[in-house]
Amino acid sequence: xxxxxxxxxxxxxxxxxxxxxxxxxHTHRITDFMIFCIFVLxxxxxxxxxxxxxxxxxxxxGAGAYGAGLSLRHxxxxxxxxxxxxxxxxxxxxxxxxxxxxxATGACFALINLAFNQTGWFLVMSPLRGITNGQDGxxxxxxxxxxxxxxxxxxxxxxxxxxxxxxxxxxxRVTSSPYGVLVRSIKEDETRVRFLGYNTYLYKWLTFVFSAxxxxxxxxxxxxxYAYVNPNTMDVHKNVGAVFACLIGGAGxxxxxxxxxxxxxxxxxxxxxxxxxxxxxxxxxxxxIVFRFRRGIWGxxxxxxxxxxxxxxxxxxxxxxxxxx
Amino acid sequence: MSEVLTIRGLTKRFGGLVAVNGVDLRVEEKETVxxxxxxxxxxxxxxxxxxxLFQPTAGQIVFMDRDVTSARPExxxxxxxxxxxxxxxxxxxxxxWENLVxxxxxxxxxxxxxxxxxxSPATGGTIRDDCYGVxxxxxxxxxxxxxxxxxxxxxxxxxxxxxxxxxxxxxxLLDEPxxxxxxxxxxxxxxxxxxxxxxxxxxxxxHKVSMIVDFVDRLCVMNEGRFVSEGxxxxxxxxxxxxxxxxxxxxxRGC
Numbered sequence: 083x084x085x086x087x088x089x090x091x092x093x094x095x096x097x098x099x100x101x102x103x104x105x106x107x108h109t110h111r112i113t114d115f116m117i118f119c120i121f122v123l124x125x126x127x128x129x130x131x132x133x134x135x136x137x138x139x140x141x142x143x144g145a146g147a148y149g150a151g152l153s154l155r156h157x158x159x160x161x162x163x164x165x166x167x168x169x170x171x172x173x174x175x176x177x178x179x180x181x182x183x184x185x186a187t188g189a190c191f192a193l194i195n196l197a198f199n200q201t202g203w204f205l206v207m208s209p210l211r212g213i214t215n216g217q218d219g220x221x222x223x224x225x226x227x228x229x230x231x232x233x234x235x236x237x238x239x240x241x242x243x244x245x246x247x248x249x250x251x252x253x254x255r256v257t258s259s260p261y262g263v264l265v266r267s268i269k270e271d272e273t274r275v276r277f278l279g280y281n282t283y284l285y286k287w288l289t290f291v292f293s294a295x296x297x298x299x300x301x302x303x304x305x306x307x308y309a310y311v312n313p314n315t316m317d318v319h320k321n322v323g324a325v326f327a328c329l330i331g332g333a334g335x336x337x338x339x340x341x342x343x344x345x346x347x348x349x350x351x352x353x354x355x356x357x358x359x360x361x362x363x364x365x366x367x368x369x370x371i372v373f374r375f376r377r378g379i380w381g382x383x384x385x386x387x388x389x390x391x392x393x394x395x396x397x398x399x400x401x402x403x404x405x406x407x
Numbered sequence: 408m409s410e411v412l413t414i415r416g417l418t419k420r421f422g423g424l425v426a427v428n429g430v431d432l433r434v435e436e437k438e439t440v441x442x443x444x445x446x447x448x449x450x451x452x453x454x455x456x457x458x459x460l461f462q463p464t465a466g467q468i469v470f471m472d473r474d475v476t477s478a479r480p481e482x483x484x485x486x487x488x489x490x491x492x493x494x495x496x497x498x499x500x501x502x503x504w505e506n507l508v509x510x511x512x513x514x515x516x517x518x519x520x521x522x523x524x525x526x527s528p529a530t531g532g533t534i535r536d537d538c539y540g541v542x543x544x545x546x547x548x549x550x551x552x553x554x555x556x557x558x559x560x561x562x563x564x565x566x567x568x569x570x571x572x573x574x575x576x577x578x579x580l581l582d583e584p585x586x587x588x589x590x591x592x593x594x595x596x597x598x599x600x601x602x603x604x605x606x607x608x609x610x611x612x613x614h615k616v617s618m619i620v621d622f623v624d625r626l627c628v629m630n631e632g633r634f635v636s637e638g639x640x641x642x643x644x645x646x647x648x649x650x651x652x653x654x655x656x657x658x659x660r661g662c
Contacts, residue, residue, distance in 0.1 A: 255526050255528070256525055256526060258528050258529060258530075259524065259525050259526055259527055259528060259529055260508050260509060260512040260524055260527075260529050260534070261524050261525040261526075262529065263501065263505055263508045263509060263529050264509055266498075266500060266501065267498050267501070267509065269500075270498050270499065270500050270501075271496065271498065273460070274492075274496050274498070275509070276479070276480045276481050276484075277458070277480055277481075277484060277489075277490060278481075278484065278509045278510055278513075278570070278574065279481050279484035279485050279513055279574065280481055280509065281479075281481050282481075288521075
């Protein structure tokens, strides 16, 4: 199979998988799932691929949401331009924060991000209340530009689906490139990468900004999907959701991010209907993943697939080598 | 012949410990210099200073007529100074050939722009062929597709040297490349090093003195952070001061 054909088939399978959910779930909810998947993809680039666990990535989702929401409220009636401005807001914020953040590793990296996230949340809650309307947030009115009618749930569904496919395709290209190899190498041994002649600080910063920009896109889409923005979009506690989704699906794998995103959203949306303390089951799931399925759902599937292929090869070889009676 | 590396009064202190103490060294182009010495004598610290992993407390490092004393490691690599590590350092989570992708793309015009570096496939163009070409040089071509974590220790050493060679070094610093290897693997690596020795300036740290005596042009013996002897290998090994610091007694052992 030609690589370009393979890309098309993969995108069709992803689109088909989300379309299969349509008979069972409201399109607004599936749109929400897909937006979360975009966010998990952005988080996976940082955590799964580059090995930098952040507890503050929601800041950039929030920046995207506020950027798009405030643009629609004060600057433009063009929702597409608002999305771009939302991405730009997250990108600019990450460009500045990244200068400090990417110097750290491990727990420091996670906690500095958490601190920035908390600061951002505090800013929109209180000092910037005049613009952001504090805890109450603000609604977004007109979201239509010709064909692009974000007032329609069906249009939002298709728009977000296509955006998700584009983000997936872009990230697949990026993670399969020499830059992708560089990012994975930084995860394993950053010092060694420096001794290959690469300025790892620059590439870590670039990855951080890129990841935050994609998170900003998911934030802008969240604002349009709900026609409403409030500080919950950057609630630090929700960062855990992205970590769970990555681990459930399989960190460092784009398909893992998609599967993890959907599974986490299914659990967090439907389990509370039946179980009051549903987070407890999420904790148990995390324990099982850590001890039994470190590669997550997709990673375990890949291992199973490679073992099946290896045993099939062995069977074929032993069949060829068997004496003819 | 021109000087590739000149070190003057290089010193490194860790608190009260002087790990490297006023070392002077000059290495000519295409020369192979061996550095030996007992454990803790400062050999690897000297390498870390030369390659920029540590900043010296005092002294100067001139590489290819350029003062690189305060240059970052990646800047030194860009200038042609490449090293291997005491503990073999390869990327276990990558496939064998992928370990060379970052080295090969450094010299690939098709990946000169950041956009192409970020979006063109690592398997595309000539990258994969170039990686396989380097692996062929060290005899690892048939293992190119396997995970690096599945390689034997000796093969990882070969891969590490392949990584270093693919960076087109002007000066190659090898930190105990023969340690932990079987006799067969030692022969393989020495044969490889003999092949490349004609084209590259090499500084090699090694404990297996007998293995490198015939390989190096000049031998330096380090003890307590300074060179105690330096010169033609067989003469250096006969030096009583060397025998005392290296084997503990004067004139009790030959090389």
